[in-house]
């Protein structure tokens with residue numbers, strides 16, 4: 001018997017917002033790449049001035065695919081179509097068409113791009129409207145580079161983001177202790193903030209381990225961008241994690257996990273004797289350890305995300321109303337249906 005496909009989520013797979021595209025280090029000047037992003041075939045490149053463009057991969061002249069796999073090229077910072085040689089700049093304007101003349105304006109569909117902290121984001125709106133908000137400046141502060149990785153997961157970005165307000169799963173799935181909310185969700189139009197504290201032990205035993213007592217702030221800007229800032233004041237420890245969920249094709253998301261930290265100020269508080277290590281070596285080692293821990297913790301969510309159902313009327317405990325507030329916050333990122 002033929003199976004009727006069931007729509008997994010009662011909302012669009014492509015909510016309005018800023019979504020991860022690439023890490024800056026993977027896009028050199030003059031380089032052209034392609035990907036399926038928000039259900040669209042797209043190409044992206046960096047011109048000679050360092051500007052990045054993300055555009056639909058279909059040439060508006062006669063529909064050729066502009067991906068490098070099919071012959072698209074960058075010449076002098078412009079994207080050249082493999083079919084009739086039209087050239088496009090990073091604003092998407094056609095600068096060269098038949099016989100070199102542009103007789104009427106031809107433009108590629110492009111998306112607003114923001115590059116900050118070594119991460120390239122682009123804005124998605126189903127009607128092509130301009131963004132009403134932006135991604136925070138990730139270049140500010142003495143942060144290390146991001147260590148990062150990504151994985152395809154069969155879920156929706158609203159589901160991965162919901163994790164950031166679901167405090168009751170933290171002890172159960174991730175084994176954190178002393179989890180305590182530090183107040184109700186703070187919602188300011190597109191920005192959501194959730195503050196809590198927790199204890200995380202890292203190491204083989206309770207006696208020999210790093211003990212992290214952190215205050216964490218989860219900041220969301222839309223459903224595709226979550227930033228978790230963890231601070232342990234006593235040790236002068238500041239860690240920043242990104243959880244970026246980008247829809248690919250309506251079924252899966254590209255889930256990016258990135259972490260960076262500032263130089264630790266009082267390492268002996270974390271574990272006696274740590275301060276004996278040379279500073280640079282210690283910070284590099286700690287960042288690697290925290291990255292490993294981040295990946296281990298978040299990997300515990302993957303199977304749950306891939307296999308859970310989205311319940312529109314979940315049977316929540318009265319202590320879990322944050323989830324409902326989060327869902328109400330999310331509604332603004334779906335364009336009204338016709």
Ligand code: FES
Pocket residue numbers: 059060061062063064081082083084085086
């Ligand atoms: S289809 Fe691209 S130049 Fe003709």
Ligand SMILES: [Fe+2]
Pocket residue numbers: 163169173174298301
């Ligand atoms: Fe989780």
